[in-house]
Amino acid sequence: MNERLQAGRQALINLVHKMLKFLNGLGKVFFGNPKSVFGTSVLLFFIILGLFGPFIFPYSTDISMLDQLLPPSWTHPFGTDLWGRDIFRQIVAGTSDVLSIAFLAATFSVVLALILGMFSGIVGGFIDKFILFLTNVFLTIPSLPVFLILAALFTVDNPLTFALILMIFSWAGMCRSIRSQIISLKERDFIQICKVMKMSRGHIIFKELLPNVGSYILINFIIVMKNAITGSVGLMLLGVASFEPTNWGAILTSAKNNGALINPNSYMWLFAPILCIAIFQLGVIVLSKGLDDTLNPRLRVM
Amino acid sequence: MDNIVELNHLTIDYRLRKYALRAVADVTLPIKRGKVTALVGESGSGKTTLATSILEVISTPGVVESGTVLYYGNDKPVAVTKLREHELNAFRWREVSMVFQGAQSAMNPIMTVYKQFEETFLVHNRKTPRQAAIRQAKQKTIELLNFVNLDPERIMPMYPHELSGGMKQRVMIAFSLLLDPKLIILDEPTTALDVIIQGYIFKILKRINVELGISMLLLTHDIGVVAEFADYVAVMYGGKLMEYGTVREVFKEKRHPYSKGLIESTPSLLSDIDKMKPIKGSPPDIRNLPAGCIFHPRCDRCMEICKLQEPEDHKLGEHLVKCHLAKQ
């Protein structure tokens, strides 16, 4: 009985130890250098804002004509819109929406690129050629027009369909690189050794190949997130995606369509979503650079 | 003077982002005029780094930290490291030229072979009228390609990637002769070539040395080549010069255990294959060299003192041995 307890405790300690080690590794990756620290902080800030912001700064859609287009103040940090609604609270309310579209689009494209890229690289032959051709098609056709067509064909009214549409053009480039990485990895010694040792395909794929393209995937996940936001806001500006009115793109569109380009009093209405988009994108780019420095160290001395 | 180049206490670092990598540490070495000096050592021992310092083309981020490179051309010695940019450019290839390791990638991939010969020739003959210089360049190129047994008609309009490995190597040797230099540095001119081509190339090199009287510095890790071809030999290990002397001295006397190990690990030199014994262990990590004599962990005659104190250079005439055993 006592021994069992002992073993159980040992197992628990081991588990905690492993988790700590994992967290430590995660910390090293995401806070490894000043760039990563900045990027991670920005990302975390928006995630927290998206999760908890709406409870702290609840947004009400009530129209109040008395408060039309107020300048920034303590009660309205970003001022108010044409209907007297607080812009800051709109932005807070829309954060989770923006993030979930970006996150879903990135997840979908990475998964698709990974599956097709690995499949293509590992299996080779005709399937490889076909997948390569597919990526070629998707890389050549101008993407925005096709987004537009798809957005017009399917009514886009939730993050999931939006993410699926945005995914269509971001997987191809990634799929190609993953494929070529897999092919070059396959030639390397350690994979050959695995083959000689008759390790199973599953083992080779999950234990040897996947970790080796891991850093590439992580960095590209972040870049696809950035592109998804660029794409989604663009589609909203063109008015083909009816959407959550608090999404930053929707705020921007509504400002643009209601004379904010002309009326100096409503510059804040235009500027607030632009600022948020720019800061978020900046954070994401800097993070991707920081991760690149940490995960792909090159001795580049100039 | 019978030295064409003298390296004095030369120390070269690669200044990397986090630390400096000492690729060459305090090396003093003469290169004899008209002779073939071989520089041998395992991979990473600093041969290329040392040799490129003579032309002041150490790959970035390499820097000469201290020491001098003296070149004795005609009368006055020239301190290569002190030359200014345009003096250096005039010195390069005119006085000393080099056949780079991996000749495959030493040529501009988007220029034909002849264009590259011509370009270098013109740059070094600015004073000659252009048309005349071009004529001379063409004539010289044809002459040199013939010298290395290549068909000029065929080779000159080719792009580098169209040449085979052995052809490239010969083109590069011809290239190094373009301005009639006094010293040629040959960085592993025959690695990656098959044995027959190797022999062929050494025949050409021998002719260059004997017929044209050009001095040579031959970098190699092939002891067999040294025995056959060189007059002097310098042995490098972990960035340091372990032994220097005539080939006879080094090969016969075997005063340094490392040189001895190198010789005895070469099958072609021994009739009896059973006697062949590779040096145990692996080349040193120059980021953290062992204390005392840097060879001691692999040495089969290691003494107590070797672990503590770095040996001095023991000289017997010009024969230099960096080993505690050489003291007696």
Next chain:
Amino acid sequence: MDAVKRVLKRIWLFLFQFRYFFMKLGISILTLCAVVILSFILIVNMPGTVIDSFAMQLSIQRRISLEQAMILAKQMLNYDPDAPLFERFWAYIQQLAQGNLGISIKNNAKSVNLILKELLPRTLFVSSISLAVSFVLGTFFGSRTTWRRNTIGAKVLDGYIVVSNSIPDYIFALILITVFAFRLAWFPNQGAYDAMILPGFTLPFILSLLFYATLPIAAYVFSQLSFWTMQMQGSALGVLGEDYINAARARGLPKRLIVRRYLKRNAILPLVTQLAISFGVMFGGAPLMESIFNYPGIGLAFSQAIVERDYYVVQGILLFVSVIVIGVNLIADTIYSIVDPRIRRSA
């Protein structure tokens, strides 16, 4: 018999030289097929009411009965929703093969070919100027900063690259039009040229074209310039590490010459294919950019057609633009294979 064989072999060897081109050509044709299928899917998915309302429009305009109008509509569109799928596809292909891209179902049955003929030159004008400016400047800045990392200019350039990467081009366009067209009124806020000037190949007209295109070009250049600068930096950095650079130094070639003949040329070569991709990206971005600047080009027409559900215009423009992009890609690949001896003659 032998002679025939020899001739055939000669022809084969001749063609063999261009196999790289043929391979690319094959891929281009396949890509084109994919686009055709995609636009056909768009037509097939068109709701049935679209044709009904088109017929209604026709019957009012031409004062004919609805039945007659329906028949006429099907004729004009060369599309019968009741026919089997394969027949519809065949009719569609035949029509395309005649170079007919269909007609607008909203805009007085104007033909798509005509719309393209009117509007495409404007979009081409803006995008080619933007591309040329950003390519020339970008490669220049990129190569310069690669071997002079620590100048103030290089730092400023780094900052600009980060900023331009975090602001999408259309948002920059919004800012530009707000500030320079509406607020300061330095530039027009819509149109492609001054209506008072007679179109033609005259200096005032060309100047007017340029004046109206300034803001769109500025917006494109803002985002494209950083792309080319980064591409060039990456490429030049790769070339800088090549052995032939060091070997050229050893030959005593002056630095200027090495930079010009060795570094720049080798670094720019791989960017030639990027040029085509970038061209496609700009065409793709045109719907957004042109609708922000109210610039009457092919992009504005496309986005309006999307909003109005003018399926044939959408389909026609997508097809045509894709053909252009695919063609440009093919040309770029071919040029690259001609200028780079490694591809041109590799055995």
